[in-house]
Amino acid sequence: MWPCTPGAEHGHVTEIITGPQMSPLEVLALLGAAALVVARWLPPAARPRVTIAAGAVLVLSAIVLAVAGIRWQMLPVLAGAALALPFALSPLLRRRSGRPAWRARWWLALPGSVACVGLIATGPVAAWAFPVPVFPEPSGEFAVGTRVLQWTDPGRPETFTADPDDRRTVVVQLWYPAQKSPAGAQRARYLGRTEQEARTVSEALARGVGLPGFLVDGVPRARSRSVFDAPVDGGGGRFPVVLFSPGSGGVRTQNTAWAEELASHGYVVASLDHPYDSAAVVLADGRTITSETSSSGDADKDEELAAGWTAVRAADLGFVLTRLDGLDRGEAADPLTGRLDTGRVAVAGHSMGGAAALQAARQDRRFDAVIDLDGYPHGPASPALDQPTLALTQAITPGTDPRYLPRLTEALDAGTATSYRLTVPGAAHLTFMDGPLYLPPVPTIVGSLGRTGSPRVVAAATLAFLDAALRGKPGDLAGVLRAYGDLTVHHPDGSR
Structure with missing residues (x-):
């Protein structure tokens, strides 16, 4: 894999399509986690719908990934989502129970949102640094x-x-x-x-x-x-x-x-x-x-x-x-x-x-x-x-x-x-x-x-x-x- 110690136009190889280095399910989980954090900063009318949709996408994709085999690069994404989830769901749960909704002041919420975004962003960066390799398509006739x-x-x-x-x-x-x-x-x-x-x-x-x-x-x-x-x-x-x-x-x-x-x-x-x-x-x-x-x-x-x-x-x-x-x-x-x-x-x-x-x-x-x-x-x-x-x-x-x-x-x-x-x-x-x-x-x-x-x-x-x-x-x-x-x-x- 990375062996060894170094003593240290004929044909072309087709360009490697590296893509986002994340599977569609991983991308869905990433988007769901990010949407949970962003929901706090949306207009009041949009927050409940975005929170519910984001939470559903995140939970379903995480379950499927867990069954298929989750990569370590997704762990900070899920950690960031887990931190954001209680704060995203709390206003919805309080509203459904008849209690008045409570939201932290923006200057208190901002550091938490930044921390969650930082964790979530670590996932795609790690996937880019340590990807599932995509092999080049051979260029020959066979x-x-x-x-x-x-x-x-x-x-x-x-x-x-x-x-x-x-x-x-x-x-x-x-x-x-x-x-x-x-x-x-x-x-x-x-x-x-x-x-x-x-x-x-x-x-x-x-x-x-x-x-x-x-x-x-x-x-x-x-x-x-x-x-x-x-x-x-x-x-x-x-x-x-x-x-x-x-x-x-x-x-x-x-x-x-x-x-x-x-x-x-x-x-x-x-x-x-x-x-x-x-x-x-x-x-x-x-x-x-x-x-x-x-x-x-x-x-x-x-x-x-x-x-x-x-x-x-x-x-x-x-x-x-x-x-x-x-x-x-x-x-x-x-x-x-x-x-x-x-x-x-x-x-x-x-x-x-x-x-x-x-x-x-x-x-x-x-x-x-x-x-x-x-x-x-x-x-x-x-x-x-x-x-x-x-x-x-x-x-x-x-x-x-x-x-x-x-x-x-x-x-x-x-x-x-x-x-x-x-x-x-x-x-x-x-x-x-x-x-x-x-x-x-x-x-x-x-x-x-x-x-x-x-x-x-x-x-x-x-x-x-x-x-x-x-x-x-x-x-x-x-x-x-x-x-x-x-x-x-x-x-x-x-x-x-």
Whole structure:
């Protein structure tokens, strides 16, 4: 969700329609609460009707919200309404009982009204800061399907446990070009196959960064743009493959908007959960494996640990590519058999996942291209990269690890293929995943590109690179990339 520590016009993504960040029922409750406060200041003839109508709307919407599951952002709205309600109803009740109506003097009522309005206004502000994410509509020609697979590597022991018989298991989510689903088809839930899995993952991610889980309770409610188990596109073509590794503590779904955009343009994206590293991994048998990786506080020790974790991830990526190749060749009956072009494969990752992508490409020449999304290059710097590489980074500042840029530059300069480093103005480390869709729009956290701009820039730049590297699309790739930031081209002869 917000994993990791930073080392830190091809197509367009449709603009995200964020709306008011509140559901219609929540808006009704908000309007009812506000009307209760305003009723005190209306002309006498209008007060009873407005009070009764506002109270009815508020109570009914609050009851329905309580049954459906109320978000914490609505609690200050209801608190403000609860404070205003006795003062709004008291004159009506006294009038019906035959007693003379009593109203506080305006100079006594004004502070209370202001306090109630302040509480009520906190609701939409909180909903804006921590919304239910709205995913961008993919811009490609294909609809997008998704499914989850789980594979165990019989030849590799699980190094995070003491059981000598335990074997390394990874969970993989695929996004692929699909047939268009019927109108009204249920879209895939974000963060998990079920609501329970989504909440388990969301709470684990929040714990990982020291946040109370309720702050992001809107995230597991979200739906992406893909459909679970949608039929594969019937055109008969073969699709290039992109493997993805999330950041430290990250999960397979953390770049869903990016994956769906790539899939809509004819790629199959396979994103991995790395058990004992990802915040929470829910296995097919119902077990949940949580992260066991953590910083030691010692820079040298942490670098050694990170190099080890990166090596495990790189091995996971190679194993998944082997399984995808077997799936394509029909080792087991599968809708994607014969549709995966495992001769055209890119490996990608965010943060530590970017480091894992670099290592996987060094070790496994089946990977034809590399995408590093703001990832510090952990682990050995050799052998040299033979594949074209795109490294997207945020701006280098005095607060950036001083080793980051030299190590990244060394890796790109040593490569035997032309590579690119694109520094995206206004980006932060979490710009390169789904964080801008649901985290507070604070530039130091998610950058200043906005909830619309962040996924658009990242997806457009990576699509341009993939089309050139895997599909051999002609054109001025450097010129296209320069439209999205400050570009440095690393040529095999060492020139730039």
